[in-house]
Amino acid sequence: MRFIEKDNLIIPSTTKEDSLPISQIPTIPNPPINPAFTYNPDLQQQLTGKQLLLEDLPFPLADIQAHYQHGYLTYRKGIENNGKHPLCARCGNKDPQWFAAFPCARCKETCLYCRNCLMMGRISECTPLIGWNGQAPDIQIPAQIMAWQGTLSDGQKVASQHVVEAIEQSQEHLIWAVCGAGKTEVLFAGIESALAAKKRICIATPRTDVVLELTPRLKAAFPEIPIASLYGGSEDRHLYAPLTIATTHQLLRFFHAFDAIILDEVDAFPYTVEESLQYAAVQARKPTSAMIYLTATPNSKWQRECRTGKRAYTTIPARFHRKPLPVPEFIWCGNWQKQLEKGKLPPNVVKWIKTRIQAEKQTLVFFPHIPLMEKALAILRKIHPAIEAVHAEDPDRKSKVQKMRNKEVLMLLTTTILERGVTFPNIDVAVVGAEDSIFTESALVQIAGRAGRSKDHPTGVVTFFHYGKTEDMLKAKRQIVTMNREGLNKGLLDQ
Ligand SMILES: [Zn+2]
Ligand SMILES: [Zn+2]
Numbered sequence: 001m002r003f004i005e006k007d008n009l010i011i012p013s014t015t016k017e018d019s020l021p022i023s024q025i026p027t028i029p030n031p032p033i034n035p036a037f038t039y040n041p042d043l044q045q046q047l048t049g050k051q052l053l054l055e056d057l058p059f060p061l062a063d064i065q066a067h068y069q070h071g072y073l074t075y076r077k078g079i080e081n082n083g084k085h086p087l088c089a090r091c092g093n094k095d096p097q098w099f100a101a102f103p104c105a106r107c108k109e110t111c112l113y114c115r116n117c118l119m120m121g122r123i124s125e126c127t128p129l130i131g132w133n134g135q136a137p138d139i140q141i142p143a144q145i146m147a148w149q150g151t152l153s154d155g156q157k158v159a160s161q162h163v164v165e166a167i168e169q170s171q172e173h174l175i176w177a178v179c180g181a182g183k184t185e186v187l188f189a190g191i192e193s194a195l196a197a198k199k200r201i202c203i204a205t206p207r208t209d210v211v212l213e214l215t216p217r218l219k220a221a222f223p224e225i226p227i228a229s230l231y232g233g234s235e236d237r238h239l240y241a242p243l244t245i246a247t248t249h250q251l252l253r254f255f256h257a258f259d260a261i262i263l264d265e266v267d268a269f270p271y272t273v274e275e276s277l278q279y280a281a282v283q284a285r286k287p288t289s290a291m292i293y294l295t296a297t298p299n300s301k302w303q304r305e306c307r308t309g310k311r312a313y314t315t316i317p318a319r320f321h322r323k324p325l326p327v328p329e330f331i332w333c334g335n336w337q338k339q340l341e342k343g344k345l346p347p348n349v350v351k352w353i354k355t356r357i358q359a360e361k362q363t364l365v366f367f368p369h370i371p372l373m374e375k376a377l378a379i380l381r382k383i384h385p386a387i388e389a390v391h392a393e394d395p396d397r398k399s400k401v402q403k404m405r406n407k408e409v410l411m412l413l414t415t416t417i418l419e420r421g422v423t424f425p426n427i428d429v430a431v432v433g434a435e436d437s438i439f440t441e442s443a444l445v446q447i448a449g450r451a452g453r454s455k456d457h458p459t460g461v462v463t464f465f466h467y468g469k470t471e472d473m474l475k476a477k478r479q480i481v482t483m484n485r486e487g488l489n490k491g492l493l494d495q
Contacts, residue, residue: 001054001126002107005029009069012061021107021126023077030133033071039134043067045240047132049200049257051076051090051283053121054130056253064130072134078127079112088114090123090252092279116276119232120252131255139198139226139242146192148185148221155316155492156186162314163190167199167260167290174293174302174313178325178483179420179449181316183294184214187262188221190292195225195242199259202244204251204281206265208232209421214245248277254284261285262292265420267299267442296420296449297442297479318487322494323458325480326429326451328444330473333465336433340375349432349465350383356411357384362404362427363411364418366447368436373413376432380411389413419446426457434464434473444476 002019003010008029013019022028043059046052054061067073080087087094093116104111107126114123123129152160159175166173167190177183187203194201203218205211208231215229222243228236230246237253248263261281285291298306305311319325333346345353356363367373370391377389388400388409397417403409404424412418416438429451431439439447444464451460464473487493 001128010075012065016108021109021111022075022128023079023081023125025077028075028077030074031069031071033134037066037070037072039067039070039072041137043073044132044134045137046238047073047130048136048240049132049254049284051129051131051255052253053078053123053127055121057130072132074131074133075128076131078123078129079114079125081112081125086112086114086125088117088123089129090114090120091117091276092283093117093276117252120249129255136200137240139240141195141198141242142224145195145225146188146221147223148188150185152185153182153316153318153320153322153492155318155487155490156182156320159186159314159316160189163187163292164193166190166292166312167194167201168197170259170288170290172291172293172312174295174298174306174311175316176298176306176313177294177296177316178319178487179296179446180319180321180325180453181296182320183264183296183316184217186316187292187294190260190262191218191222191243194260195222198242200242200244200257201260201262202246202251202254202258202284203262203264204246204248204284205263206248206277207421208247210264211245211247218243218245248280251277251280251284254280256286257284258289259286260290260292262294264294266293266295266302267297297445299442300475315483315486317483317490318492319452319458321455321458322492323452324484324487324493326448326460326462327480327484328448328462328464328473328477330434330464330466330469330477333432333467335467336465337372337467340372340379343375343379345376345379345432346465349430352430352463352465353380353411354383356428360410362407362409362424364424364427364429364450365411365413366419366429366431366439367413367415368433368438370415372433373415377413380413384410386410387413390417391415392417416443416447418450419443420449422450423453424450425454426460427451428461428463430463430465432465434466435468435470437470439470439472441472441475441479444473445479448476448480 002013004013004019098116111124211231226241228239228241228244230250306313380387390400404412448462
């Protein structure tokens with residue numbers, strides 16, 4: 001859009017005369033709030049704590065402009081362009097390769113846009129980011145906020161108390177909880193205290209699956225509290241709620257919105273995505289706010305910060321059922337790739353698999369690459385027909401996982417797609433080719449964490465078949481052993 005600067009205001013213009021695309025206006029004036037103006041409460045609901053594009057809002061431009069002129073709404077530059085260095089104000093992208101130019105119908109110039117956050121609607125040099133500057137909508141909080149009445153394990157209790165304190169004092173805190181510790185319940189007391197203080201709180205997670213799984217659990221725990229559940233294509237996108245559950249991508253639409261953000265699975269990102277995600281999380285927070293990080297597998301940098309006292313954290317070293325984490329066993333299996341090329345699997349792998357098949361024990365077997373996994377599938381199907389393989393692009397992924405749940409599948413071969421988020425109650429786990437670089441410390445800890453999840457079957461065998469041990473394998477094992485020792489020392493494990 002083009003604007004004319006006049007009387008300490010900017011006014012949308014359809015002609016090129018005297019007007020500029022928003023990014024070229026040196027300083028955008030912010031008129032003072034006019035208390036006599038009657039603002040539109042729908043606009044207030046939809047814009048509070050947000051940064052939206054004009055096309056995200058079902059209101060005419062004249063309405064929006066009137067709210068701006070009376071001080072209730074702000075325009076920010078979608079792209080800051082200081083000479084040669086564009087910066088996307090929404091996603092933080094400043095890599096010149098991730099910008100492109102197009103002949104723009106709106107500003108009638110060649111306009112630079114951000115490719116990095118294009119899926120959330122195009123931000124270009126003439127795009128205003130629209131935000132709310134008036135007061136927030138009033139939310140009634142019931143006297144009885146939480147309906148959840150479950151009990152916490154001793155390890156969860158400590159973490160829960162630390163979450164409450166971090167939220168009350170607007171601090172950062174990491175909860176390092178082993179796979180199967182029960183991390184969601186650890187949040188409930190903190191959410192309750194935030195809501196009681198009329199704070200706005202958000203749980204953000206990288207995966208839509210997790211948003212869909214958490215939403216009913218939180219609705220059951222906080223039945224009287226409006227909850228916005230946000231992911232690509234969700235219906236709640238205009239709902240103003242004291243509690244929001246969102247994919248991390250959706251945080252890109254928020255600006256100074258939350259008094260507390262709980263960031264789940266902080267490690268589950270490729271590094272490049274992480275930067276823009278962290279930018280989004282920082283923007284979505286209020287300047288004074290709490291940030292709670294949840295993970296089972298912090299990266300090496302974070303682990304070092306924990307050890308050296310630079311990062312506030314709490315571990316939950318034991319599972320809810322008080323049994324230790326299965327420790328992976330390393331077995332050398334030679335050049336398994338070469339064997340697979342010849343249509344064979346290493347004999348010790350075959351033996352391991354046959355033992356499970358004879359015992360009818362359900363098993364997850366991880367492979368680093370799809371083509372080799374497909375070769376293994378063909379070999380193993382000759383041993384037993386109820387074996388399937390899944391990977392990220394598999395259209396039948398969901399139904400195969402469901403068949404595994406229903407026990408119609410005895411053995412599921414998989415890539416790292418099932419390293420986290422899935423729980424089968426009674427399984428053994430193997431990795432074939434654990435030395436591959438795709439199996440990072442964090443991936444291997446997560447994979448090992450698939451075994452022994454349920455209280456009826458708290459143990460399971462975890463075997464890493466390899467062609468040469470890697471540093472990541474050793475670190476993963478060390479992390480698991482350390483957690484078990486800590487759990488034992490703290491009295492969180494049954495002998
Ligand atoms: Zn333009
Ligand atoms: Zn962007």
